[in-house]
Amino acid sequence: EVQLLESGGDLVQPGGSLRLSCAASGFSFSSYAMMWVRQAPGKGLECVSGLFGNGGGKFYIDSVKGRFTISRDNSKNTVYLQMNSLTAEDTAIYYCAKDRVSGDGMWEIDYWGQGALVTVSS
Amino acid sequence: DIVMTQSPLSLPVTPGEPASISCTSSQSLQYRNGNNYLNWYLQKPGQSPQLLIYLGSIRASGVPDRFSGSGSGTYFTLKISRVEAEDAGFYYCMQGLQAPITFGQGTRLEIK
Numbered sequence: 001e002v003q004l005l006e007s008g009g010d011l012v013q014p015g016g017s018l019r020l021s022c023a024a025s026g027f028s029f030s031s032y033a034m035m036w037v038r039q040a041p042g043k044g045l046e047c048v049s050g051l052f053g054n055g056g057g058k059f060y061i062d063s064v065k066g067r068f069t070i071s072r073d074n075s076k077n078t079v080y081l082q083m084n085s086l087t088a089e090d091t092a093i094y095y096c097a098k099d100r101v102s103g104d105g106m107w108e109i110d111y112w113g114q115g116a117l118v119t120v121s122s
Numbered sequence: 123d124i125v126m127t128q129s130p131l132s133l134p135v136t137p138g139e140p141a142s143i144s145c146t147s148s149q150s151l152q153y154r155n156g157n158n159y160l161n162w163y164l165q166k167p168g169q170s171p172q173l174l175i176y177l178g179s180i181r182a183s184g185v186p187d188r189f190s191g192s193g194s195g196t197y198f199t200l201k202i203s204r205v206e207a208e209d210a211g212f213y214y215c216m217q218g219l220q221a222p223i224t225f226g227q228g229t230r231l232e233i234k
Binding site for chain 2: 035037044045046047049050058059060061068095100106108109110111112113114117
């Protein structure tokens with residue numbers, strides 16, 4: 001059974017930093033791209049970043065470029081999202097998500113974690 | 123970035139009646155292999171999204187057959203043949219052809 005367990009969500013002041021982790025199990029982690037998708041309160045879904053199974057192919061949406069860094073440790077079956085210079089607009093539930101197909105170069109999501117709440121406020 | 127547009131944004135439906143949601147993309151989602159990289163998700167209140175349809179028309183495992191997806195290129199449709207109370211929530215289309223992944227705005231299906 002695929003499981004994705006996020007951690008690291010917290011209340012942080014504007015300008016602060018936070019690192020989210022997502023521990024994966026139930027599949028061959030290193031073979032699959034992983035993504036981070038956020039959902040601001042009462043809003044829709046926004047995929048902020050993703051990377052391939054080998055750690056390449058990283059992408060970011062414009063609003064987080066230069067502030068967020070995605071990475072993975074395939075020996076620990078974990079994907080990370082380092083978030084710096086946080087603003088109120090980054091307040092959201094952050095979901096870890098798994099690609100549906102191994103190594104095809106496309107980005108599809110078949111499994112989602114339960115989410116980690118990040119609140120940026122003074 | 124590919125822009126995804128859904129309609130309607132709100133859809134009140136009586137149980138037992140059909141429902142339909144459309145999704146258009148700013149560029150074709152069909153790859154040279156013939157696949158359309160368009161997925162549909164349902165997010166029930168207080169839950170994470172769940173995959174309903176992938177590659178435009180293939181039901182994910184465990185999804186009831188009252189859900190169907192169709193379309194190609196830039197126009198896609200999700201249909202529910204007979205809505206049930208458990209189908210309430212927000213429906214999102216998503217393109218996976220090109221990074222960054224982008225979603226439609228979401229359609230709220232409300233049970234009358």
